Amino acid sequence: MTTKTSSTTMPMFAFFRELRRQLKLSAKRHPMYDQNKFGKIMMYFAGVFWAGYLMFFGSLLAFAMNSSSNMESYHLMNKYLLVFLILDFLLRFMAQPLPTQEMKPYLLLPVKRNRLIDFLLIRSGMSGANTIWLFFFVPFAMLCTIPRYFGFTGIISYIIGVWLLFIFNNYFTLLCRTLMKEKIWWIGLPVVVYGGLVTWLIVGDDSLQRLFMNLGEGYIMTSPWAFLLTIALIVGMWMIDRTVLTGLVHSELTKQADTKKQEKVSEYKIFDKYGEVGEYMRLELKLTFRNKRPKASFNMIGGMVIIFSILLSFTDIYNGAFMSNFIAIYNFSAFGLVSLAQVMSYEGNYIDGLMTRKESVYSLLRAKYYMSVLFSLIPLILTLPAAFTDKVSFLQLFAYLFFVIGFIHFMLFQGVVYCNKSAPLNENMSGRQNSGTAYQQVMSLTSFGLPLAVYFGLSALIGETVTLWILLVMGILFVLTSTWWIKNIYNRFMARRYRNMEGFRDTK
């Protein structure tokens, strides 16, 4: 008996079209997006806001540079194109999804993996995200002196050149983020590349500035060499991305199930004597240090706090009032932001187990608060040398410490009530995105901006010393009433529990 099998497979173009449709749907039908009207409105609002913001600054800079410089405005802009590339990198870093995260379901279909990777790379290059900066550069190009010398062709040619440059930046960001998802230490790559270029820009000769000026002028004059160079850079980065992605996909597919034994299992016995809350504090530590994502965030923030503390204490870089306050306060906020910005999202992975035990979440919240206070002692210790070297006062340090562990943590903890999105603990390459709920994002941003706004606002009105005392007293009050407000948060969380649990399950 012979078995007849179908030899017809979907044509490549049709497959890619279908893939594109599905990837669009996956974003649109994501449970959190689907249910989150607030998020949708915020997204549209933010889009319009940013477009207007960029257009405004593009126009403003064109007028400013036209009138005040002894150099052509487009030359002046091109000299600092690198700054825009760095800003672009940072924006992408926070918001742009990785194509690798979307590949897994298609890897076993009868399509060559490299074709799939190529498709995702093309899609990434053609993404609308690469045109965001054109809201800045189009009005700039139209209003600066380009039209005077090079006419409409110059404008178009310049915009295309800049767009290509951002496409290159897209592929470079993609490479960095893909590698960093494997090992956090790859953060060194953008730090070295961009840090090196910025150092060159600041302390080196003007050759880098001239290079960017010439490149920009090349775009305006439609010089083949400028476009060929940019296209060559894009192709080169594409090849690197392609090679890296292929290798990582292969290693992920051939990876054995992780059944490894732990050489040493830390027990944190110190918490034995603190009863149920102690047990949850121990759980909090294990959550942080046994899971890839929380551990990477902790290490990254810890490293930054150490570096900034050393710079503040032992160098003159941050001697100004603004910067020393900025560094001091964010050293304290950082650990809170890293552990509380997505508070309860990690627990969303095992929320059912917690919810079937009496007041389990209440004990967990108290433990979380105590641990976040303990973590805040790290920046306190690290910043003490700055107080001894008179870079900041002791009053400043303790005012910031208590304001952060009191008021700021109180604000971040409000996120518990509205948290309904699980965050993956260990997923890497093909894993899901790790952004919190809209409420948590707003709270994090507010917590980030509020301390300095309060400090400078009050200082201007009533003087620095009184401000610091107010922050200190305010912080202490919130710390002393923490048991009460945590119970209040717990009660509100329980009142919303069904909605939250549904969200946790949907996003697991």
Place this chain on the structure above:
Amino acid sequence: MITVQNLQKFFGEKKAVDIENYEIRDGEMIGLVGNNGAGKTTFFRLVVDLLKADRGQVLIDGVDVSTNEDWKAQTGAFIDDGFLIDYLTPEEFFYFIGKVYGLKKEDVDERLAGYERFMNGEVLGQKKYIRNYSAGNKQKIGIISAMLHHPKLLILDEPFNFLDPSSQSIIKHLLKRYNEEIGATVLISSHNLNHTVDVCPRIALLENGQIIRDIANIDNSAEAELEQYFNIAEES
């Protein structure tokens, strides 16, 4: 022990659970059977207050589960791996559960000894986090964690899933003994009719969220009725 009154749960237009009145008495052992989507897991989630009922209520010892948390002290449940804290080792997880229910480490160790055969030397002392265990061993960890504090009400969703035949047989005996010795009320759901019939003296058959038959299972008498319902006899 459990009283279900006019309980309804909808997912969109679909009625996932619709049970008018149902009583489960103290010490009973009940098996829930039904095809996929019949509403077994949803019913369990409603009983342990993990879902909000659109109508009606579930009472445990006369108290509506959605109004206070006292019933949690006497209840143990394992529905899926959302109940496991997978970055702990099994020992840590058991001690953690023990502590939450006021058990000392020694008590936990003593109770775990009763599950040695079930664990088959593959669970304790492995120095592995739960996430690194096989599905079968995760299932064992979940089942034991639900029983560890000797709850008066035990709820297990598909307890035979992922288990090898020996472990399936052991868990059947463990559940029977647990029901007899502790006098606990035990609710299990399963697609495995043989096991359910072997273990449960009362079987509820669910279809489209409704309990369409409440079968007294004396000496496996329910087997024929269930086989007929699921068309197993005809197919084979």
